[in-house]
Each structure stands twice: as C-alpha cells, then as structure tokens.
Amino acid sequence: MPTPVKSVLPVVLLGCGGVGRYLLRHIVSCRPLHANQGVSIRVVGVADSSSLLVAEDVHSSGLDDALLTNLCAAKSAGSPLSSLLGQGKYQLFQNPEARSKVIDAATTLGRTTGLVLVDCSATYDTVSLMKDAVDHGCCIVLANKKPLTGAYEDFQKLVSNFRRIRFESTVGAGLPVIASVTRIIASGDPVSRIVGSLSGTLGYVMSELEDGKRFSEVVKTAKSLGYTEPDPRDDLGGMDVARKALILARLLGQQISMDNINVESLYPSELGPDKVSSKDFLESGLGHLDKGMEERVKAASSRGNVLRYVCEIESTGCQVGLKELPKDSALGRLRGSDNVVEIYSRCYESSPLVIQGAGAGNDTTAAGVLADIMDLQDLFQKTA
Amino acid sequence: MPTPVKSVLPVVLLGCGGVGRYLLRHIVSCRPLHANQGVSIRVVGVADSSSLLVAEDVHSSGLDDALLTNLCAAKSAGSPLSSLLGQGKYQLFQNPEARSKVIDAATTLGRTTGLVLVDCSATYDTVSLMKDAVDHGCCIVLANKKPLTGAYEDFQKLVSNFRRIRFESTVGAGLPVIASVTRIIASGDPVSRIVGSLSGTLGYVMSELEDGKRFSEVVKTAKSLGYTEPDPRDDLGGMDVARKALILARLLGQQISMDNINVESLYPSELGPDKVSSKDFLESGLGHLDKGMEERVKAASSRGNVLRYVCEIESTGCQVGLKELPKDSALGRLRGSDNVVEIYSRCYESSPLVIQGAGAGNDTTAAGVLADIMDLQDLFQKTA
Known part of the structure; x- marks a missing residue:
C-alpha cells in the first residue's frame, strides 16, 4: 500500500549551475524515497541568471521530471534555460520580468500552500527577492553565503522567522554544522x-x-x-x-x-x-x-x-x-x-x-540543501 | 516587545532520576530563551517508577516551575514524588492507576493540542504505554534505549510516524548522530x-x-x-x-x-x-x-x-x-x-x-532530549 502524501513542498530554485543542477537531480532521483516518507517536492520554478522557467499553474502543477532532467543536461552543457523552449508545459520569462514572476509565485503560494525559495546562486542579487519572500510567509533555503553575509539588517530579516530558514550548506557543504549548533543552542547549552x-x-x-x-x-x-x-x-x-x-x-x-x-x-x-x-x-x-x-x-x-x-x-x-x-x-x-x-x-x-x-563538492552541497528542504516538511502538512 | 507564543508543547515525562531531573532543570532554566523563540514547554505530568504527578487541568495548565524545582531537589535527595504532597496544584496517582492516567492524558491531548511523551527511564516497561500514545497521535522522545531495542515490531510501531519521534540521546548522549544520519538519509545519500x-x-x-x-x-x-x-x-x-x-x-x-x-x-x-x-x-x-x-x-x-x-x-x-x-x-x-x-x-x-x-553524562544527555523536544515544535504551532 503506498504511503499517503502528508506534505507537499512547492519549490522555486534560484541558480541551476553546479549545486542547483545536482539538487534537481537529487530531487528527481529521491522521488520513491520521499514518497515512502509521505513527502512530495513540487518544483514550480527554476531560474538562472537570465530567465525563469515556471509551471503553467503554480497552484497545482510542477515542472515535470523529464523537463528537469533535460534542464540539468542543458545546464551541464553550458546552454541557457531558454534552450529548452518547446520541451514541455511551462512558461518562460526573461529578466527583468523573471524576477517579478518569482515574486508573484511567492505572493500567491507563500500564504496558501507555502513555498520554499532555494538559493543556489552565488550572487548578492537574490537578497531583495528573498526578503520579499519572507514577508509573504515563504521558507528560505540557502547554499549561497552572500545574502547572509551582507548588511546585518538583511541577515536579521532573513532569519526573523528562524523555523522557516535553513542554510546548512553555506558552511562545510553537507556537514551538519549549522544543524548541530542550532540543536545545542535550542537545548540551552551556550x-x-x-x-x-x-x-x-x-x-x-x-x-x-x-x-x-x-x-x-x-x-x-x-x-x-x-x-x-x-x-x-x-x-x-x-x-x-x-x-x-x-x-x-x-x-x-x-x-x-x-x-x-x-x-x-x-x-x-x-x-x-x-x-x-x-x-x-x-x-x-x-x-x-x-x-x-x-x-x-x-x-x-x-x-x-x-x-x-x-x-x-x-x-x-x-x-x-x-x-x-x-x-x-x-x-x-x-x-x-x-x-x-x-x-x-x-x-x-x-x-x-x-x-x-x-566540506565541498556539488554533490555533497546539494545533498545538504535537500536535507534542509526535507527538514521543513512539518510546515507543509496537508490538512486532513 | 515580547515574541508571541507560536508553539506550546505539552510534555509528560516518564522517569525523573538522573537524566529526567536534568531535563526538568533545563526546561525551567531555558524559559526565557524559548520564550524568545516563541516556544513554551508545558510540563503536564512527571512520573517515577511508582507515581505520577499531573497538572489539575491538563488542557490548560502545567506543573509550575517552583514545583518542578522542588521535584528535582526531592529526586536528587532520593525522595519519591509522593514526598512533594501539598506543595502545589496537582494530582498524585500511584501505580497501577498512574499508568492509566498517563493514557488518559495521551488520549485527551494527543488528538487536540498534541502531547510529547518523553521517556528518560531505563526500563522496558514503558513500551506499551508509548505504543498506545503513538496510536493517539502523540509524539515520542526517548533517552531510554530499551523500547527501541526490544521486538522489531515495537520499534516499527514507535517509528511508524517518523516525524513524531526523536531518539538522539539513545546513541552518544547529546552528540548529533541520529539527527545527522537522518539528514543524510533524507537527502537520498545512502x-x-x-x-x-x-x-x-x-x-x-x-x-x-x-x-x-x-x-x-x-x-x-x-x-x-x-x-x-x-x-x-x-x-x-x-x-x-x-x-x-x-x-x-x-x-x-x-x-x-x-x-x-x-x-x-x-x-x-x-x-x-x-x-x-x-x-x-x-x-x-x-x-x-x-x-x-x-x-x-x-x-x-x-x-x-x-x-x-x-x-x-x-x-x-x-x-x-x-x-x-x-x-x-x-x-x-x-x-x-x-x-x-x-x-x-x-x-x-x-x-x-x-x-x-x-557521549555520556546526565547534563549532555538531557540537553540532547531537550533539543529533540524543541525539534518537534513545528507540529505544535498555534493556529492564528
């Protein structure tokens, strides 16, 4: 008997070069494992530095696994997201429209199904987007160190709801450093x-x-x-x-x-x-x-x-x-x-x-990001 | 401005010798820290091998911190729970009634506010109690290895809802071994x-x-x-x-x-x-x-x-x-x-x-238990 789906996590990924590409591969290959745990990760959008691919209906559908697999192959070959045109059901937006479409998804999903915005890019440019997403109730997962190492006010804003952010892979790739320090602090051990x-x-x-x-x-x-x-x-x-x-x-x-x-x-x-x-x-x-x-x-x-x-x-x-x-x-x-x-x-x-x-490597870093996403699953429980 | 309470976790503790006693102390001393995080741990009951102290109204109140502090002092001096008679607002039950009162609390709270049943005892005797609690939708946190190392069917039952059980302190005390292995598995890294x-x-x-x-x-x-x-x-x-x-x-x-x-x-x-x-x-x-x-x-x-x-x-x-x-x-x-x-x-x-x-010591083991309890907080969110 298949395990009933208990949590559906809609994800928008910013940055699909090295780490982001491995993350998409891991998400696709972990489908059976996660299904056994009652978890479904729905990739509703993927952005690179110039474009955004987004599912036709962010409320109910995600980009399908065949498309995600092609996307990984394209990025691996150095092609832009736009090279995937015509390969499936999705919408493609170019910058600067792409950014506003991410905000649209964050606004729509943040307060309904919830949304996990995942930053695997390597720029400071994602900060304002993520701060907006936090305001809309979205969760944030980062492999990108830069948004957390800019102005203190930005850090403060991003971690303002500490249960809705994870950033294990910013330190020591997949090594459980942040998770362990967080546990120790929570137990009152200074x-x-x-x-x-x-x-x-x-x-x-x-x-x-x-x-x-x-x-x-x-x-x-x-x-x-x-x-x-x-x-x-x-x-x-x-x-x-x-x-x-x-x-x-x-x-x-x-x-x-x-x-x-x-x-x-x-x-x-x-x-x-x-x-x-x-x-x-x-x-x-x-x-x-x-x-x-x-x-x-x-x-x-x-x-x-x-x-x-x-x-x-x-x-x-x-x-x-x-x-x-x-x-x-x-x-x-x-x-x-x-x-x-x-x-x-x-x-x-x-x-x-x-x-x-x-403490390095795309595979290990992406594994840390995926563990972070899975760690948010209790916030995405389907109501019976 | 004080942080609004986001999660209230009702807890019943089985076993208040070494580790359990340290846990109660940690819970009391961490009140300000947890309040800052919007979390409140409500200790509704504490049991030793012969008795159960339980709050007068498990729905709305907990044992107060003064009583918990006295309880720790009494256990430290080798006195039974019954020696606390008359020191506060609670009910005291002796075995075998105590056990059925724990089930009552699990039944009542498991499907309403939720309940975390914490096992810091060192016996096999708690297994059937915890299996019942799982059926009532309760969460389980163990420092006690024995319930997880008996019949395989018992283990299977206890972990059947894997998001509702934590047992970090059964291996290496507070060392983040179970949490790390769980993260690695969730990321699809075998x-x-x-x-x-x-x-x-x-x-x-x-x-x-x-x-x-x-x-x-x-x-x-x-x-x-x-x-x-x-x-x-x-x-x-x-x-x-x-x-x-x-x-x-x-x-x-x-x-x-x-x-x-x-x-x-x-x-x-x-x-x-x-x-x-x-x-x-x-x-x-x-x-x-x-x-x-x-x-x-x-x-x-x-x-x-x-x-x-x-x-x-x-x-x-x-x-x-x-x-x-x-x-x-x-x-x-x-x-x-x-x-x-x-x-x-x-x-x-x-x-x-x-x-x-x-990987040993009451303080460290209890810190691991408290981190486990805190890790369950997303399941106990107050609905706005």
Whole structure:
C-alpha cells in the first residue's frame, strides 16, 4: 500500500549551475524515497541568471521530471534555460520580468500552500527577492553565503522567522554544522567558542606544508588538482572562510559584519589582483612567499605545534587566519581537504564536539540543501 | 516587545532520576530563551517508577516551575514524588492507576493540542504505554534505549510516524548522530556503513591499554574514576554498545534484533555474573585476562594498528567487539572517554563524516532530549 502524501513542498530554485543542477537531480532521483516518507517536492520554478522557467499553474502543477532532467543536461552543457523552449508545459520569462514572476509565485503560494525559495546562486542579487519572500510567509533555503553575509539588517530579516530558514550548506557543504549548533543552542547549552578549518583548499595547503613542501609548489599542485579557484588568491585571501565565520558568528547571536572580522591573507597586498596578474602571481610572485611561510611552519614545529588556517569565533571577537595548534588536537591532526569544526559549550567544555568530513563538492552541497528542504516538511502538512 | 507564543508543547515525562531531573532543570532554566523563540514547554505530568504527578487541568495548565524545582531537589535527595504532597496544584496517582492516567492524558491531548511523551527511564516497561500514545497521535522522545531495542515490531510501531519521534540521546548522549544520519538519509545519500566507539568506558580502557598498562589495572582505575557501572562487567560485556548499534542499524532500515548482532564480551562466560561475584571478578578473575589482552594489543601494534571496541553496521551485518584499526584513523586516534562515529555514504565515501565528543553524562544527555523536544515544535504551532 503506498504511503499517503502528508506534505507537499512547492519549490522555486534560484541558480541551476553546479549545486542547483545536482539538487534537481537529487530531487528527481529521491522521488520513491520521499514518497515512502509521505513527502512530495513540487518544483514550480527554476531560474538562472537570465530567465525563469515556471509551471503553467503554480497552484497545482510542477515542472515535470523529464523537463528537469533535460534542464540539468542543458545546464551541464553550458546552454541557457531558454534552450529548452518547446520541451514541455511551462512558461518562460526573461529578466527583468523573471524576477517579478518569482515574486508573484511567492505572493500567491507563500500564504496558501507555502513555498520554499532555494538559493543556489552565488550572487548578492537574490537578497531583495528573498526578503520579499519572507514577508509573504515563504521558507528560505540557502547554499549561497552572500545574502547572509551582507548588511546585518538583511541577515536579521532573513532569519526573523528562524523555523522557516535553513542554510546548512553555506558552511562545510553537507556537514551538519549549522544543524548541530542550532540543536545545542535550542537545548540551552551556550556555545562559547567555535574553531574550524572551513576551506578544503587551505586545509590541503597547510597539511602539505607540514610535510616540508614549499608553499609555491603546494599551491600550484592544489590548483592542478582543481582544489583552488581559477585564481588561487580567491582562496588564499581568506574571504570565503571569513564569510563562513560570519554566518557562524551571527548564528551565535553576534550582531557583526565582515568589517568586524580580522582576516589574514596568505599573500601581501603588493601581490593582489589589482597589482599583479594571476599568471605573474603563480609564476613569480608566489615564490617570494616560500621563505616566510617555511619559517613560520618551522617555528610552530619547534614548539610541537602545526599551523592551520582557521576561523575562531568567540564572544570577544572573530578571527580568520593562521594559527598554531597542538599536533594532537582535532584541527592539528587534520590531513588533506576535509573540513573540521570544533564546538565548545557547557556540555562540550574540556573536550569539544567535533564534526569532520568533506566540506565541498556539488554533490555533497546539494545533498545538504535537500536535507534542509526535507527538514521543513512539518510546515507543509496537508490538512486532513 | 515580547515574541508571541507560536508553539506550546505539552510534555509528560516518564522517569525523573538522573537524566529526567536534568531535563526538568533545563526546561525551567531555558524559559526565557524559548520564550524568545516563541516556544513554551508545558510540563503536564512527571512520573517515577511508582507515581505520577499531573497538572489539575491538563488542557490548560502545567506543573509550575517552583514545583518542578522542588521535584528535582526531592529526586536528587532520593525522595519519591509522593514526598512533594501539598506543595502545589496537582494530582498524585500511584501505580497501577498512574499508568492509566498517563493514557488518559495521551488520549485527551494527543488528538487536540498534541502531547510529547518523553521517556528518560531505563526500563522496558514503558513500551506499551508509548505504543498506545503513538496510536493517539502523540509524539515520542526517548533517552531510554530499551523500547527501541526490544521486538522489531515495537520499534516499527514507535517509528511508524517518523516525524513524531526523536531518539538522539539513545546513541552518544547529546552528540548529533541520529539527527545527522537522518539528514543524510533524507537527502537520498545512502549510508553504507557506520563504525563507532560508543562506550566512553571502553574507549578509555582501550586507549589506556595502548600505553602499555595492564587490563586489570585499567578497569580498576576506570571503576574508581566512576567511568564504569558498579559491576564493570555491565560495560565489558558490550550489551550497552550492542543496543546502540541495533538502534543505528534499524535507523538504516535493517529489520534485525539483538539476536542478529555478534557481540564480543571482554570477559569469558566462566567469569560471568552467574558464576563469579563482582568482588571476586575484580580481585582475582580480571587478572587472568591481562596476558591475553596484552598479546592482542601487541599484535595489533606490530602491524601499526591499535585495538578499539567498536560497533560496525554494514549491509552485510552488525558486529560489536574489538577491532584492529589504523592508528591514524578517527577511531584509532581516539583518546580518553569521548565517543566517535564514522559515517560512510556516497558523499562521504573515501573519507567518512566523523562526529566526536562526550557521549555520556546526565547534563549532555538531557540537553540532547531537550533539543529533540524543541525539534518537534513545528507540529505544535498555534493556529492564528
């Protein structure tokens, strides 16, 4: 006997590149699993940076799975959403109309069936859309860090109904960091400190340096392995880690912004993108940093410690940068590109709660987003 | 401006010894925090093994915080619930009437305001009560492993509405193990294997043996530090770990029972409680095990490995016992009494998702129970 459908979750997805595309695939492939749990995810709209595909009748239908599968294939091949024209029952809108159509869906569904607006894009541009959606009673799920790391007022607005927002995949991809911190806070156990290595790239770099390799050599290898952004300075500058740290700090109730975080860059401003090309940085600039880094690694080692690029969130402030840590701590033991987070609280005082694992990748990030969507299902229960 | 109350959760607590007592304290001390989140936990009843205290009108009132605080003090001093007579507005029932009064509350509230039945006892006796409560639409939160580790049919019944049950604290106390596995499963990422060190006592024993100490000496020290049960054989036999393994295996969908788990005991049946007293076991029996254990530790070490007492849950079966593991794995590195769990899935295939931290203690266990209760709040939303 099939399980009766208990919850129907209408979803509009913003951003269907890497993570968004994997999310759609996971939604389609999980249909039987979710049906067993009485849950149905109805994808009513999908937007990329220029267009929106939306179901003909957002109240009752969704984009069908064949179309979603074709959409994933098209995006994977680098084609725009508009290339799908004529392949199924839907409406296609181009910007700027697309944006207003998302608002229409949010207005219509937000206060009736409910709507989950999922942001898998990588821009700040979705913030105003999501703030409007919150006003219309919609739920929000983000893999995109930027809306949560802009103005504090935007963060405050987005989390104003805390049960209607999830953002696990903004920190450590699918690793249950946000969910665990949220549980600890809800149980009245005050979190006093979070320390984490939240960049797979910098985790890899620091553990290779420990083995005596040269900084320039390690960064180049990391780039050739696809661990870094096209310009490795995007990783080495620490801003991505700082965004994750800011999200964690705000989750702990700190009313701070990026300006309040001390971020140590692993390259000096003279070698910044405004002064030196990416090619020159890799071919000559990087080599100048080897000696300084080698000295720091050796100094740490002489004290029985290792260097890690970490974020530290405490009540006194929030830092991102290199830190000497005991070799036998969870962070000190870290090898390769795994993320690791240590959470200290009353219950985890002398020995922290540690969460470790792969903290990047489209598949894992999309899995975290889907778990977040499923976690909202009680808000979408069908009334008998 | 105070936050409006969005969810009211009526709770009946079974078992108010260690964990239950801490839970009541946490509920009382978290009132302001939960009020800020728009949540109110109404404790309508508290039962110990012989009595039930219940609010005069379960529909509208709860036991007041002053009474709950006195109740915690009384239980802490070893007094029964009946010693509170005359201290507030409530009704007191003795067994067997107490049980039927819990059913009454479950019947009345289950289908109206809803009810969370919380089991912090340590007996099998609560199973039938909870199965009845499930039939009446109640939610269930357990720290008690026994109802989930008896007959498979009982487990199946209790989890039949999976959104209405939480049991985080049955495995690793407050560590987010069940919540994380549940998230991974919901995202369609199939969990292929779980390996864990889920006994703080045996974790301590095994890491001490690694340092060359004698088994008998380590067990006696563990006992003197309060790490073991009064009779250490209750830990050394592995049944407590086997119960946790069974809960994890059943969570993964395995329809198995305790009989299907291979459990290795660290003492032979000749030294069992039916043959040798606890005193004799400690004073003479234990020493006979030193040589065998020393040889196993040395053999593992000669292969660069360490011995750990672990549970292993795979599709092919479920084992509990000593296992040789690489020194540099998460389990191999474990020191002291922390619990650690490695979860393998498609997303965490080559490198597992690792969760580590304190896995015992009344405070931590009760915090996990409270987080579970709070996690049910969307089912208890007040209609506007």
